[in-house]
Structures are given as C-alpha cells and as structure tokens.
Amino acid sequence: MARDIRFALVTGADGFIGSHLVDLLLSRGIKVRALCQYNSFNSWGWLDNVRHPGLEIVCGDVRDAAFCRHISRDVDTVFHLAALIAIPYSYVAPESYVDTNVTGTLNMCQAARDLGVERLIVTSTSEVYGTAQYVPIDEKHPRQPQSPYSATKIGADAIAKSFFNAFGLPVVIARPFNTYGPRQSARAIIPTIISQIAAGNSEIKVGDLTPTRDFNYVADTCRGFLALAEADGIEGEEINIATGTEISMADTLATIAEVMERKVEFVVDPARLRPSASEVFRLCGDNSKITALTAWRPEVSLREGISRTVKWFTDPANLARYKTDIYNR
Numbered sequence: 001m002a003r004d005i006r007f008a009l010v011t012g013a014d015g016f017i018g019s020h021l022v023d024l025l026l027s028r029g030i031k032v033r034a035l036c037q038y039n040s041f042n043s044w045g046w047l048d049n050v051r052h053p054g055l056e057i058v059c060g061d062v063r064d065a066a067f068c069r070h071i072s073r074d075v076d077t078v079f080h081l082a083a084l085i086a087i088p089y090s091y092v093a094p095e096s097y098v099d100t101n102v103t104g105t106l107n108m109c110q111a112a113r114d115l116g117v118e119r120l121i122v123t124s125t126s127e128v129y130g131t132a133q134y135v136p137i138d139e140k141h142p143r144q145p146q147s148p149y150s151a152t153k154i155g156a157d158a159i160a161k162s163f164f165n166a167f168g169l170p171v172v173i174a175r176p177f178n179t180y181g182p183r184q185s186a187r188a189i190i191p192t193i194i195s196q197i198a199a200g201n202s203e204i205k206v207g208d209l210t211p212t213r214d215f216n217y218v219a220d221t222c223r224g225f226l227a228l229a230e231a232d233g234i235e236g237e238e239i240n241i242a243t244g245t246e247i248s249m250a251d252t253l254a255t256i257a258e259v260m261e262r263k264v265e266f267v268v269d270p271a272r273l274r275p276s277a278s279e280v281f282r283l284c285g286d287n288s289k290i291t292a293l294t295a296w297r298p299e300v301s302l303r304e305g306i307s308r309t310v311k312w313f314t315d316p317a318n319l320a321r322y323k324t325d326i327y328n329r
Ligand SMILES: NC(=O)c1ccc[n+]([C@@H]2O[C@H](COP(=O)([O-])OP(=O)(O)OC[C@H]3O[C@@H](n4cnc5c(N)ncnc54)[C@H](O)[C@@H]3O)[C@@H](O)[C@H]2O)c1
Pocket: 011, 012, 013, 014, 015, 016, 017, 018, 035, 036, 037, 038, 045, 060, 061, 062, 063, 080, 081, 082, 083, 084, 085, 100, 104, 123, 124, 125, 126, 175, 176, 177, 178, 179, 180, 185
C-alpha cells in the first residue's frame, strides 16, 4: 500500500534537486508549498519562472524555528532539502553549515512533530560515508566526517533518527549519491566541465581525476525521494539512492568530451584540489535496500544523463546564468 500525498512542503525548492522535485510533485497532481531562501532580490532561484495553480511559494529560512513551524502547517509530507552543500565553502564557513544543516534539520523535525506531519523526508548525502571502506556502500557502512559539510550532514541525520527513536517521528532519511543534471551549480564536477567546454575553452580546469563516484541523474534522484515518501512502513530508516555503478572522474570527463564531440585538454588546477585526508576517493552505493522496499530503479544511464545535461547547458539562455570563467566554490 502506498501512502497518498496530497500537500507537500519542499525546503530547498529554489535549488537544483529541489526545483526538479517540485516539477515532479506538481506533475503528479500534488499540491506544493515551496520554500525558497529569503533574499532581498526576491529571487526564487530555479523556481523564478515557474507558475502553477498547485504551487505556493514562501520565502524564509530554516534557521528560524518559528518560521519552520509556520510553513509546516496543513501539509501531510515534508521533503527537507534546504542545506549548504559546497564542500570547499564548508572549509571556510563551517559555523554556517552547523546553523543551516544541523539546526535547520532540528527545526524541521520539531515543526513536523508539533504539527503531526505524516512523513518527513530528511536529505542526507553519500558524503557521510567518506572514502569507501568497502563497496558497494550499504547503509551500515561507517560514517567518516572528512569535511565540515559531511560532519553537519552526519549530525542532521542523527537528530532526525533521534526524533524517530525518542518521539516516533515518522521520518525517513534519504541518502542520494552524487546527483547531476540541468540547473546544477557549476561548482559540481559534471556542470563545471560541461560549462567550460560549452563556453568554448579547450583547456579545461579540473581537480583530482582519480576519485570515483556513483552518479544519479536528477530525475532518478527525485523519483527516489517520491518513492521513499510514498512507501508504507519505512519510518526511521536510512536509505541510499544510488545506481550501484562506479566511474572515475577521468572517465566521466572523457565521456563528456565524447558526447560534446570536442577535443579538449584537462589541466589540474591546484585551487580545485582538496586536502588529501578530506578528499573522498571512492563512492559506489548499494541500492538493495531501496529496491527491496520500493519499486524504484535507476532509469537514466550516465551517457544518456550527460547528453540531456549537455543539451540543457549548451542552450545559451541557460549557459548565460553561469560564470564559466571563474571557479565556483
Ligand atoms: N547535488 C548532489 O549531488 C547531492 C547529493 C546528495 C545529497 N544532496 C543533498 O540534496 C539537497 C539539495 O542539494 P542541491 O544539490 O539541490 O543543492 P542546492 O545548493 O542547489 O540546493 C540547496 C538549497 O537550499 C537552500 N538553502 C540554503 N540555506 C538555506 C536556509 N538557511 N534556509 C532555507 N533555504 C536554504 C538554498 O537556497 C538552495 O537552493 C541538500 O540537502 C544536499 O545536501 C545533494
């Protein structure tokens, strides 16, 4: 039996994954309240041009507990995606990460508990595992806080889990592995390469090319969120969203250059290298838990996902929103 979702709150809805999730929920006839981070430009990020009768946009901040309670009223399901996510920025501003990621998640848990929300999805990340001690990485793999970002996500997951254990909060911890696709920030590896090539550069600046990743196309990640929100009886669980395949940065870049039909040279930019104890060298997720508990399966191959992402980034109107000449931290 699947849970019926009628009215959902999405935090981080102005961002990359959140905006795609809003599109998916609306396309399924679900009413959505979308939280965009308050700013004086009145920017709604990637929702700026979205108008839909089922969409209510609110602007605010997850660091404010009373505000979190205010926006959680009337909804049956909350998808909590708002977070600071860039690893390099977490090296210089870790306190902001604690405030947003840990306290923000605490606020959303408190609000969901106070208002009797039926299902809260808290967004974790494969970064909590650090460099794989074994592959594929299942949910029992040790947590390794190799960056302040990872540490705050481990903290946020623990807060969410404690609310399940202590108060029976119906929370599910969704743990996507690296996600890519249209609208992603150019600080992430796939967009940074595509946007540099699309801008006409032939010398492409990169970081370490040896680490491996398990890449999810954003539509697959969003269907994973929805599957975890709809499944009955999985409260308190932590669940990977992963393809179970592994590819090195070098091979990923070669695939992008091939899809874009461009001969380019990759040049290591020291500014893009992470301290070695902080670099996550290997990630490959075990998806047996999500595939056993739900009907979710990854549908978009890496090559197909890269083609769709290239198509989007090479539209000049989209590329114009990126600063391709600087390193986005
Ligand atoms: N992109 C990935 O590869 C990936 C992988 C695993 C997990 N995740 C998780 O998925 C979620 C979404 O990530 P994304 O890639 O879409 O990043 P993103 O930066 O595009 O989205 C995060 C959004 O959170 C919002 N936000 C930040 N601070 C806020 C605050 N104080 N109050 C309200 N909103 C705030 C931002 O405006 C932003 O739009 C995050 O929780 C991230 O940790 C991402």
